[in-house]
Amino acid sequence: MDVTDGLEVPQETLDAEIKSFFESAPPLKNGDDISEKLKEFIGRNSLPSGNGSARRVVCVTSGGTTVPLERRCVRYIDNFSSGHRGAASTEYFIKAGYAVIFLHRRGTCQPHCRSLPEDPLLECFEVTDEPNIRVRQSDSEAVKRAITEHHAAVAEGLLLKLPFTTIFEYLQMLQMIAISMRSLGAPAMFYLAAAVSDFYVPWRSMVEHKIQSASGPLDMRLVQVPKMLSVLRKDWAPMAFCISFKLETDKKILLEKADMALKKYKMHMVVANELLSRKEEVVVVTTNDKLSVHRDKTHVGNDVENPLIRLIVERHSAYLENPNL
Amino acid sequence: MDVTDGLEVPQETLDAEIKSFFESAPPLKNGDDISEKLKEFIGRNSLPSGNGSARRVVCVTSGGTTVPLERRCVRYIDNFSSGHRGAASTEYFIKAGYAVIFLHRRGTCQPHCRSLPEDPLLECFEVTDEPNIRVRQSDSEAVKRAITEHHAAVAEGLLLKLPFTTIFEYLQMLQMIAISMRSLGAPAMFYLAAAVSDFYVPWRSMVEHKIQSASGPLDMRLVQVPKMLSVLRKDWAPMAFCISFKLETDKKILLEKADMALKKYKMHMVVANELLSRKEEVVVVTTNDKLSVHRDKTHVGNDVENPLIRLIVERHSAYLENPNL
Numbered sequence: 001m002d003v004t005d006g007l008e009v010p011q012e013t014l015d016a017e018i019k020s021f022f023e024s025a026p027p028l029k030n031g032d033d034i035s036e037k038l039k040e041f042i043g044r045n046s047l048p049s050g051n052g053s054a055r056r057v058v059c060v061t062s063g064g065t066t067v068p069l070e071r072r073c074v075r076y077i078d079n080f081s082s083g084h085r086g087a088a089s090t091e092y093f094i095k096a097g098y099a100v101i102f103l104h105r106r107g108t109c110q111p112h113c114r115s116l117p118e119d120p121l122l123e124c125f126e127v128t129d130e131p132n133i134r135v136r137q138s139d140s141e142a143v144k145r146a147i148t149e150h151h152a153a154v155a156e157g158l159l160l161k162l163p164f165t166t167i168f169e170y171l172q173m174l175q176m177i178a179i180s181m182r183s184l185g186a187p188a189m190f191y192l193a194a195a196v197s198d199f200y201v202p203w204r205s206m207v208e209h210k211i212q213s214a215s216g217p218l219d220m221r222l223v224q225v226p227k228m229l230s231v232l233r234k235d236w237a238p239m240a241f242c243i244s245f246k247l248e249t250d251k252k253i254l255l256e257k258a259d260m261a262l263k264k265y266k267m268h269m270v271v272a273n274e275l276l277s278r279k280e281e282v283v284v285v286t287t288n289d290k291l292s293v294h295r296d297k298t299h300v301g302n303d304v305e306n307p308l309i310r311l312i313v314e315r316h317s318a319y320l321e322n323p324n325l
Numbered sequence: 326m327d328v329t330d331g332l333e334v335p336q337e338t339l340d341a342e343i344k345s346f347f348e349s350a351p352p353l354k355n356g357d358d359i360s361e362k363l364k365e366f367i368g369r370n371s372l373p374s375g376n377g378s379a380r381r382v383v384c385v386t387s388g389g390t391t392v393p394l395e396r397r398c399v400r401y402i403d404n405f406s407s408g409h410r411g412a413a414s415t416e417y418f419i420k421a422g423y424a425v426i427f428l429h430r431r432g433t434c435q436p437h438c439r440s441l442p443e444d445p446l447l448e449c450f451e452v453t454d455e456p457n458i459r460v461r462q463s464d465s466e467a468v469k470r471a472i473t474e475h476h477a478a479v480a481e482g483l484l485l486k487l488p489f490t491t492i493f494e495y496l497q498m499l500q501m502i503a504i505s506m507r508s509l510g511a512p513a514m515f516y517l518a519a520a521v522s523d524f525y526v527p528w529r530s531m532v533e534h535k536i537q538s539a540s541g542p543l544d545m546r547l548v549q550v551p552k553m554l555s556v557l558r559k560d561w562a563p564m565a566f567c568i569s570f571k572l573e574t575d576k577k578i579l580l581e582k583a584d585m586a587l588k589k590y591k592m593h594m595v596v597a598n599e600l601l602s603r604k605e606e607v608v609v610v611t612t613n614d615k616l617s618v619h620r621d622k623t624h625v626g627n628d629v630e631n632p633l634i635r636l637i638v639e640r641h642s643a644y645l646e647n648p649n650l
Contacts, residue, residue, distance in 0.1 A: 066403070072574040072600055074520070078391070078403045107432065110447065119435060121445045127473045133460050140457075148452045195399070199543045209575040218524045218547040249397040250534040275397055 017226035022175075024203045025168040034162060034173060038101075038180045041160045045099040046184055056098045056187045056316065059177050061194035062086020063105025065167040067222070069201055071208050076166075077222075079195035083108025085245075085278070085305065086193045090159070091149075092309035098189075099158045101177055103170070105194070106163040112150040115142050115301070167197045171228055178236035186323045188240040189316055190232065193271075195247065200225050229265035239323060241316050243269045247278070258285040269315065271308070282308060286315070334552075342551035347500075349528040350493040359487060359498060363426075363505045366485045370424040371509055381423045381512040381641065384502050386519035387411020388430025390492040392547070394526055396533050401491075402547075404520035408433025410570075410603070410630065411518045415484070416474070417634035423514075424483045426502055428495070430519070431488040437475040440467050440626070492522045496553055503561035511648045513565040514641055515557065518596075520572065525550050554590035564648065566641050568594045572603070583610045594640065596633070607633060611640070 028034065045055045063086065064079030083104055090100050090111040102111065116139075117123040124139035135143045153159040162177075164170045181188040199222035233242055244267045248254040251274050258272035262285055272283040282304060284291045293311060295304040334342075353359065370380045388411065389404030408429055415425050415436040427436065441464075442448040449464040460468045478484040487502075489495045506513040524547035558567055569592045571583040576599050583597035587610055597608040607629060609616045618636060620629040 069402070070574070074405050074572065074574065074600065076403055076405065077394070078401055080399050080401065107443070110444065113446065116446070118432070121438065121441070121468070122435065122472065122475055125472050127469060127476070132457070132465075133469055133472060135458050143446070144452060144458055147447065147450050147458060150447055151452070209573070217549065220545045220547070222543045222545070224542065247399065248534070249395070249399065275399065
């Protein structure tokens with residue numbers, strides 16, 4: 001989500017834009033089913049756990065949203081994101097004892113599967129004379145660990161996976177999740193790593209049929225997606241600990257924009273990352289400090305999400321002790 | 326690929342547009358590797374087979390191409406396509422004895438895997454007390470068949486998989502494949518099922534960094550992708566049997582546009598399909614007839630690609646007997 005550079009949008013204008021966005025959005029196809037799953041998941045995880053305190057619950061958003069350019073969608077604008085950051089972070093949150101709602105773009109990287117090849121079914125398995133299928137020896141450990149850890153997280157009720165494709169689906173689902181998580185108070189966290197579209201074509205002004213290629217160039221006008229971060233903080237889940245992400249390709253403006261997002265949307269942390277170095281280093285911006293977090297390069301399998309989630313969990317603990325700081 | 330409605334682009338203009346497209350495209354990262362694979366694959370499959378005649382080779386294109394909107398690509402325009410048609414057709418071509426070059430969008434549906442769930446690794450496998458991983462009983466047959474057939478096709482040298490993402494990669498690779506296949510003559514076929522972008526932002530006029538969301542709407546101007554079908558027919562592989570696809574959401578203009586594509590690009594066949602009914606029915610348009618091809622509804626697992634490929638193989642056989650008809 002991006003910042004309106006320096007220009008403050010008055011609250012009434014923002015409220016009207018948000019209302020118009022949701023009113024114009026096509027209704028979620030499986031809204032009742034999602035609502036049921038959320039109720040069950042949050043109900044289970046809001047019971048006091050072994051040590052008497054409620055379990056922490058984080059909503060991790062991951063992957064990019066699409067903006068349809070036609071109602072019967074053939075063409076759309078997409079935001080590049082492999083979903084690797086969100087998938088890796090989900091694993092570390094589960095290890096740290098969190099329950100995770102993984103709101104992810106359909107088809108992007110899944111938790112526990114990061115180290116596998118692009119098409120694991122065709123690349124890791126072989127058929128032998130035995131009655132069953134066999135994992136190739138070289139992939140055996142990685143595949144086994146992926147399946148074991150993933151199934152354990154789902155079976156223990158610590159992982160709820162909800163897929164989206166369009167910006168309309170994403171924001172409607174984020175609103176549902178946030179309102180469901182409101183009752184959790186400060187143990188709730190939002191870790192908003194998804195690459196969310198800044199511009200969209202309102203459903204009402206969208207053409208019904210495929211855009212025809214005529215002899216000239218194609219001119220398109222897109223309007224800004226209203227910034228939902230402030231309404232998430234203010235109305236949807238006011239006590240939750242909120243972390244947003246800022247991705248830029250231009251290092252020069254990155255920290256300045258992260259700072260603006262922190263203030264404008266009243267985030268607790270903003271993770272600033274630059275496209276080319278994002279797997280090596282991120283800068284965590286808070287009101288009081290800017291901390292550079294690096295991947296531990298002593299081992300090739302180490303990632304930057306490990307120290308990042310460690311830092312975030314520490315800060316969340318401090319917040320739980322004193323939510324008003 | 327779409328038709329410039331009624332307006333003929335003069336040959337010199339088209340040549341200049343194509344030259345400009347290729348000159349402006351970022352160079353393929355793994356061009357040498359692709360070239361090597363193509364040489365080996367076509368060399369092997371142009372040797373006379375058991376019955377003394379050369380094997381037929383088809384290039385199946387599948388999935389949608391993307392158009393980057395920024396050089397350090399965060400946002401891009403995408404064309405919706407699951408790749409199901411191309412993957413299914415590839416299976417039937419292999420069964421009919423063809424060697425297939427499967428030029429597909431990275432991450433889309435793969436041959437032999439259509440009947441599996443979206444994430445087969447996490448959905449079909451389980452870890453048991455045994456030392457190995459096991460396919461769930463209910464998925465056992467489907468998974469085993471997928472892996473067996475796929476590996477057999479690759480091992481027998483009948484399937485070469487080449488992935489693309491952007492329109493620049495797609496058209497550069499299609500040109501390389503076509504020029505490599507030229508020597509095969511009439512046994513070569515192009516089955517162009519990919520959803521190819523009609524408009525693009527020329528690399529030279531593309532912004533380097535992520536587009537900033539300012540306070541106003543975003544206006545974009547895209548130019549037409551030059552139509553490569555005519556140059557494929559005329560220069561790249563003049564003897565090959567060529568089939569293109571026409572997808573529309575508006576049934577009223579579909580057949581008319583398919584007819585225009587047939588004439589304008591001198592295709593041997595155009596497969597016309599409408600977005601909502603494309604899995605049930607297609608219309609095959611040739612110079613002499615329009616044939617409606619339906620899925621055989623007596624069995625739920627039947628698809629429209631089965632009778633479609635049967636028809637295409639018959640017509641290709643007739644073409645081989647008399648390429649000048």
